[in-house]
Amino acid sequence: MPSDTPQPAFVLIRPQMGENIGAAARAMWNFGLDRMRVVAPRDGWPNPSAVAMASGAGRLLDEAVLAGDVAEGIADRTFVYATTARPRELTKPVFTPEAAMRDAANRIARGEKVAVMFGPERAGMENADIAQANAIITVPVNPDFPSLNLAQCVLLVGYEWRRAVEEAEEMVLRGQRTELAEGAEIEALARHYEERMDEAGFFYPPEKADSMKLNLRNLWSRMPLTRADVQMLHGMMRQLVRWKDKG
Structure with missing residues (x-):
């Protein structure tokens, strides 16, 4: 049985190749979608090529709803989007995919039943198909190669x-030791390097020493150092000093 998660149905209109149906099932399952409807597939249904291509998403094909025409495929829907790259003379709201799925999420939250239609591979949907939709989704692609x-x-x-239904951090730091260093730890690292580099005569000439130290402090503050990074940098400097003393 499909999951209980509120979501749109994805309706494949007259798909031609089983491999594309299977790949579409995998794409849906990647994002937690499992309501597939297949309208008048060219090579019949079920399709062995679709099953082979679906791999771990075969359950979607087992539970897919087969329909004879578009009207049957969207009969229980209250709002339908049609995906198309070609200009149409039909007057309808046109969404980007991002805006469409935000709109869909809001509609579904209000209890509406939403579907997204995808046309056949060779030429996309006909105007008669799109006329049954409430809105259009158009991807901002290269106009010279829109398919x-x-x-x-x-x-x-x-x-x-x-993206519309699940909050995701735009950037996260991942790894085994990702706890960021605190200000006191950065300060201790800066002092360690200043002292050792001062002993090595790095801050020369004397009249430029203050600005050089300021730039070095600024360097440390710009770097998002973890505690592990700070420990490693301390260790590097200690080892360099030991190596120098051995000579």
């Missing part, structure tokens, strides 16, 4: 869905 592979389009919209 996206079916699975690529599914992946892109799925990614934007995930």
